[in-house]
Amino acid sequence: MIRITQLKKGSKSAVKELIQLVTELRRDTSEHKGSVSDLKNIVTNKNAALIVAKDNAHIVGMGTLYIVGKIGKRVGYIEDVVVSSNYRGQGLGEKIMRALIAAARKNKLGTLFLTSHTNRPAANNLYMKLGFELVETNPYKLKL
Ligand SMILES: CC(C)(COP(=O)(O)OP(=O)(O)OC[C@H]1O[C@@H](n2cnc3c(N)ncnc32)[C@H](O)[C@@H]1OP(=O)(O)O)[C@@H](O)C(=O)NCCC(=O)NCCS
Numbered sequence: 820m821i822r823i824t825q826l827k828k829g830s831k832s833a834v835k836e837l838i839q840l841v842t843e844l845r846r847d848t849s850e851h852k853g854s855v856s857d858l859k860n861i862v863t864n865k866n867a868a869l870i871v872a873k874d875n876a877h878i879v880g881m882g883t884l885y886i887v888g889k890i891g892k893r894v895g896y897i898e899d900v901v902v903s904s905n906y907r908g909q910g911l912g913e914k915i916m917r918a919l920i921a922a923a924r925k926n927k928l929g930t931l932f933l934t935s936h937t938n939r940p941a942a943n944n945l946y947m948k949l950g951f952e953l954v955e956t957n958p959y960k961l962k963l
Contacts, residue, residue: 829858
């Protein structure tokens with residue numbers, strides 16, 4: 820049975836399964852790593868929520884909400900939404916997203932932001948289906 824739940828504890832096995840998922844998302848192989856301490860920092864952070872899809876004990880999908888408090892408003896950023904390739908097309912991505920949106924509402928956030936490359940049609944369709952609107956802005960990054 821597959822359950823959608825918030826991960827509250829970090830463990831070696833959870834890190835291993837999350838990294839496996841992340842490899843399906845991130846092209847930069849230098850980012851295909853992580854430690855139990857990284858995971859504990861996220862799951863114990865009250866300004867973050869890591870939602871996972873679990874097939875019995877195994878994590879087969881994930882998505883993370885990061886809350887940022889700004890002057891006069893609190894907003895959320897959704898990152899690292901991915902469902903294991905064997906489990907796609909059965910509603911898990913949508914359920915993970917709905918759980919992230921529910922967590923954002925519970926935290927009384929004003930706006931939720933995310934980005935998705937145009938070469939990810941499944942993800943873009945999913946976000947539009949859930950009501951996300953395209954923002955006319957230029958995303959920049961500085962590699963450090
Ligand atoms: C994007 C992703 C998380 C969707 O997960 P999923 O569990 O397969 O999606 P769902 O089954 O919940 O589908 C929900 C909606 O997503 C869209 N969608 C899902 N798969 C799709 C596909 N192959 N083609 C087009 N749209 C698709 C549809 O709008 C679908 O709603 P519908 O079934 O009513 O048409 C998954 O494809 C994935 O992990 N992709 C690789 C990583 C990635 O691109 N992550 C997003 C980074 S921004």
